[in-house]
Amino acid sequence: MDILPADLSDYLLAHSTPADDLLRELAAETARDFPGDQQMQISHDEGEFLTMLVRITGARRAVEVGVFTGYSSLCIARGLPVDGTLLACDVSEEWTAVARRYWDRAGVADKIDLRIAPALDTLRALPAEESFDIAFIDADKVSYPAYYEEIITRLHPGGLVLLDNVLRGGRVLDPDPSDEATAAIMRTNDLVVADPRVDVVMLPSATA
Numbered sequence: 297m298d299i300l301p302a303d304l305s306d307y308l309l310a311h312s313t314p315a316d317d318l319l320r321e322l323a324a325e326t327a328r329d330f331p332g333d334q335q336m337q338i339s340h341d342e343g344e345f346l347t348m349l350v351r352i353t354g355a356r357r358a359v360e361v362g363v364f365t366g367y368s369s370l371c372i373a374r375g376l377p378v379d380g381t382l383l384a385c386d387v388s389e390e391w392t393a394v395a396r397r398y399w400d401r402a403g404v405a406d407k408i409d410l411r412i413a414p415a416l417d418t419l420r421a422l423p424a425e426e427s428f429d430i431a432f433i434d435a436d437k438v439s440y441p442a443y444y445e446e447i448i449t450r451l452h453p454g455g456l457v458l459l460d461n462v463l464r465g466g467r468v469l470d471p472d473p474s475d476e477a478t479a480a481i482m483r484t485n486d487l488v489v490a491d492p493r494v495d496v497v498m499l500p501s502a503t504a
Contacts, residue, residue, distance in 0.1 A: 318402055347374050372435055468485065
């Protein structure tokens, strides 16, 4: 199920700040070298939204669960101040090797602390008082509830947690989902909206 019709999605992208040459090159390389996985990369409008949110909230410390080839990390890092930091969690040396090259070229590599390990291990090893201003979760869907809980307890008051793919292309409307990932996302959505610690808004996008 398409969240937005293709022509409306095209219109939306045409009226967003366009991607620069570096982001376009990264998207093209990802599509060429990882054709079976390229759907894991966020869309350009999502990337612009990430950069905007980081800037307008004044976030200084960010965490990302799920790096892939680094598009979202690059967008987050660009929004951070000079002394801002992004803790980036992933398990793939192959994917993140691409990310590292583009972070270097963008001049944001010194802001990013990449940890190659299961993200839950990385998060659970952080001090209990570790605090983040903004978090972006876009990794294996089955672990979303656990990622959320580890991050929310380390979030600075007034901070943001952003979860990608919460509509699963509309499959969350299925009362009996056939795949484990969609079932996990449905559990996560119910968990978050019932959490008294947070205020929640769910926004559709073309790739939600």
